[in-house]
Amino acid sequence: MDSGHGRKFERYGPWRFIRPEPQAMWDSALDDWDADGEFVPASDEDGGGRWVFARPVPREGWELDWEGIRFNAQCTPFRHLGFFPDMAPVWGWIRQRVHGLEQPQFLNLFGYTGVGSLAMAATGANVVHVDASKKSVAQARENAALSRLADAPIRWLVDDCSKFVAREVRRGRRYDAILLDPPKFGRGPDGETWRLEEDLPGLIANCAQLLDADSRCLFLTVYAVRMSALALRELLSQSLGHLGGTIEAGELAIREESRGLELPTAIWARWSR
The missing domain is CATH 2.60.40.1180 (Golgi alpha-mannosidase II)
Known part of the structure; x- marks a missing residue:
């Protein structure tokens, strides 16, 4: 506002x-x-x-809607409200990239309360949702029920994202689209430590191995760090350049109602074909 x-x-x-x-x-x-x-x-x-x-x-929260996806907003102790509205154009962009595929395979890493996962599941995608927070994954399941998507093909996983992706590489898995929304710092369910500047390059390199000639996109967002979108672009170029396609970078922003100013919220980089 x-x-x-x-x-x-x-x-x-x-x-x-x-x-x-x-x-x-x-x-x-x-x-x-x-x-x-x-x-x-x-x-x-x-x-x-x-x-x-x-x-x-309401301390227990209240329902909101994004294009038919119902979810619970709530004043959390971490100043957030249970979702990030600036991600809406990201979900829309990924939907466009996989349009026309029958049951695209979608991986949502650091998936938080699952609005992005539900946005993809509503289009018929097979979704793998991974987050280290048991509470966030539980909230994501509740949001799925609110959206009448409790029976959608979604795997809800409480796991360390880096370890999970490394296992997927060993299993020979592939995905059509990957979304990563990592924090600056975090801990896995077994006490694993995540530090963005140290751990992101390895995670991106492993994600690249989950994509192939038929994959459509990868989208990376980064919040609250002293890092350039250009640095993210070059990181993706190094890891995903062999796949061809297009690599772009920029900023997410929210536009005010009061006068139309754009308030920057995050930086991003993306690969697409």
Whole structure:
């Protein structure tokens, strides 16, 4: 809805929130941000913080919809709301790339609460959804039920993404499309440590082995790191260049309602054929 002074003013269904956004370095357009809740960050640089509510907001969450996909939004302790709306054009782009394939094979790594997996399953894709968080995968299953896709061909896996992809390579598996949305830092279900700058190159190299001459695309998004989209593009060029096709890079952004400014949220790189 609006942004400025290091914050953003958002609407999720009937509820309005204020969250920190360091890249909103400009002045806001609206004089009054009448929000139901605000996430106040901690004073240190290690993250953390808390929600402060001006009015009651359902703690168990509320339902939202994206092109017929129903899912639960919720104020999480990590300042997120259970999904990332800037990923909507990514899901749409992947749908376009696999259009015309009968039951395309789709791998969603770091799949979070599963909205992207459900977006693909709704088109008839066979989906493998992988995330290290048992809670996130449980929420993804609940979102599948909300979307009447509980019986869709989706494998819900609580696993370390790097280890899972390495096993898929050994199994000789292939996919038509792969989506990766890795965090800067994370831990696997058995205490594995994920550090983006150290572990991403190996993961991309293994993902390349899951693609072949008939595969359609790979999309990589990266948030909250000091890294260039050009660096991601060159990483994909090195690992996927032998497949031919096109490699591109850029930024994801959300466009304000107030005046149309584009608020950057992430960098991305993608390969497609």
